[in-house]
Amino acid sequence: MAKLNVTISADPRIDMMKFATMAKVREEAIQAAPAKEVSGVFPINENAKALHPDYLDLVVDSIIDRGEAQAKTFVLRRKDGAPLPYFRAGQYISLKLPLEGSFVTRSYSLCCSPKAALEGKYAITVRANPGGFAADRLLAGLKVGDPVISSGPQGFFYYEKLRDAKHVVGLAGGSGITPFLSLAEAIRDGVENFSLTLLFGSRDEKNILFREELDEIARVCPKFKVVHVLSEEEKEGFEYGFITAELIKKYAPEGEEFSVYLCGPEAMYRFLKPEIEKLGLPERLFRRKLIDVTKTPWDCEGYPQEARGRSFTILVRQGPQEWTIPASADEPVLVAVERAGIKAPSRCRAGECGWCRSRLLSGTVFIPQDNEMRRWADVHYGYIHPCCSFPTSDLTLEVPGEFF
Amino acid sequence: MPKYDIVVVGAGNAGMSAALQCQLLGLKTLLIEKHNLPGGAATSFVRGRFEIDPSLHELCDYGPADNPGDVRTMMADYGVKANFIEVGECFRCVSTYRDGTPMDVTMPAGIEAFIDKMEFYVPGSREKMTQLFDLFQEVLDGIAYITASRGNPDKAVLGTTYANMLKTGAYSTQEVFDALELPERCQDILSTYWSYLGVDMEHLAFIHYAAMVHKYTSRGAYILKHTSHELATAMVERFRELGGDVWFNCRAEEFLFRGEHCCGVRTNMGVVDCNYVLANINPDIIYGTMMPKELVPEREKKLSAARDRKIGGRMYTAYFCLDCTAEELGIHDYTIFLPGTADSPTEYDNIMKGMKYNNFSIFNCYNIANPECSPPGTCLCGFTTFGSPVDWNDLKQEDYFRFKEEGIDKLLANLKEKLGFDLSGHIEEIEICSPWTFARYLGVPEGGVYGYEPRDWDGMMARMQMIAYDYPIKGLRPIGAAGPRGDGYAASMICGRLMALNALLDLKKWKEEGGKA
Structure with a gap:
């Protein structure tokens, strides 16, 4: 090894003895300090915790019946009415519902202005979903004063000025209107600053959810416009049929770049996919709120048809605990886990948030391409998102x- | 509930390394992690069609097979396999020399190439630069010697073999540069790396700086082909293979003691009994919120007070998934440092004054080093700067989203002005992480990922010399970036391993003294 020449040792500024005293100097600095209690509390960490809590213990503050639109808006608050975590218009909360011995997760878009959170209120709207497990039980059973466990606000369906065009064309179907009501209110309240033209598909006029609210915002706020598209009723003042590329072009701003946001039921996604392709938008200008995983996995490309309808067994491990539970090939793994009453994490139920990430120790699952959003290493090492993985054999799952 | 020899709390870089080492030593080890995936900062997230590594720019100390660094050796010892990619050049820095002249330099990896390039930018610097790199080498060897001695080096060996390390070890980088009479522009270019340790050149111990720069230049920098999550998952899966248990979404709430000996952890998944805990958690958080106050030793209270919350590296970052290639934007460099000036104390002060004054950023384009890190026709870029409590302590939630966006907007404007890179109109996905994000995700004080600033009296060498004094709690050692080796993936992994070895000795001693298993 080459040795340093003598420049350094000849320099009066360098004192070789200093090295030997480093520990002593440090100990002196430590001993000179007061032995006060360590607080461990930091404002930045407290802020972060307040904005992103593990869970929120809420109660139902009031209920608004949406009549013929067959929905109810549940206004939620903390027991003591304290402010709730602020959110970005378009985000959702994920409820943990103790239903019939299960802990079932359901995500609902917040359908209120972010300003409501400062006043301690969140609003969600649940629409009747015949044959569905959670919605109908909530509509029938959830009363004012009932407790509700919720995640903090989640999701990426929000306006981002560094990414999105200044004008957004929103495409909503059915209960997919909820995040748009929040976005519209946020524009009205000056929380967000962009123009929103909303094409809202409903069956008929009496079925339109938030009709008055949307029309009122459009009346007072020049940046918001709503166009009602009715599929089963032809009527003056309404568009008739389905939302198509033609209709989007009709209402989109001319000669100006615009983003398209989509939120609606699965059938609407399937119908609109080729329509949106016709617009030739770059991917960055198209955003969609992911919906629940498909209920008909056997219709998806690559599904192993021989698995359909079969029953399987899942050995579930969680820390030191273990359960053996039944599962159906026709439902996501998460549903089987929830039905067994196991408290397992999940939030978006669409494969996007990764909250339910679990380790598949043995067995095989089918994952629809639309919900395949796993990390590379998770695919490589056998981690799955049970919310959108269908069992195709017996499984061992960790x-x-x-935290609730 | 099974009982464990060791519970490692937190599957960050230090925790994963510690858990692997413990399991290899034959200790029955449980690794618990409060998130549903391992890694801590060594992680990734998915947005749309992109997977993004939020923290790793340049893994120090991996090195090529014929010149392996500590991390490569450690991974080989642990039996961990992952796809590492060499980054290539060291850095480009676009700034202003202290003499006021604009700076735009690109420094290659490899000691000779680095010195050659410095000669090109600063003619006549070769001799001094060669001396400097010789000194770096000696410092590195000296640190390896002290680490191997676990804090008890033979003074005679130090005095003879590592005399130059002794001479410079107690001084700041600036003091050593001045003593060496390095040309000022040389100093300015060399100062670029200060931000990786979070302490300006006047307060950054030379020994710490020397070790890092030598490793980067001699061994190159590395990243993971499939993000740091690949490395984290590989480490955790290897740990399981060796017989270790891992529980995710398992958060330590409190450390439990029998007398003065830590003997368990209370978690959201129940109480876990054990004989020893290695906690990948900042000591202030442990002492202040996770153990009985009366058991916090006086000296640890004083140490905490002396450090006075000098937290390093409160990260403020943004990630851009762009719908065009790097080539189309004219980006050819992997890492571009964009400090306001080469005067690091001024930069540091400006950062601490908040975003109004902060002109510091690092811009990365991941595709330059890893062309397949995003889908064809796209690229992934990111900004890194530092936040200050001035901005983030009292910020209201309702102003938060706008504020964090405005700061990044300013950096984007700076990028366009200084380098001509215009990202607007190409952003397909964007994520901005503030000190709040890092505080929440990592649980570190103020979102500081560098632990305590390794400055002045509390530098790396001083900490290393005092390992025997800094861990007075029986059965519990904090590990991680706040430890003796400071921050960074490599340093944290080394710290985890070092503390695992110490834990084994502690356990032996404890059992000899009649400690009940």
């Missing part, structure tokens, strides 16, 4: 713990 699920993470929970």
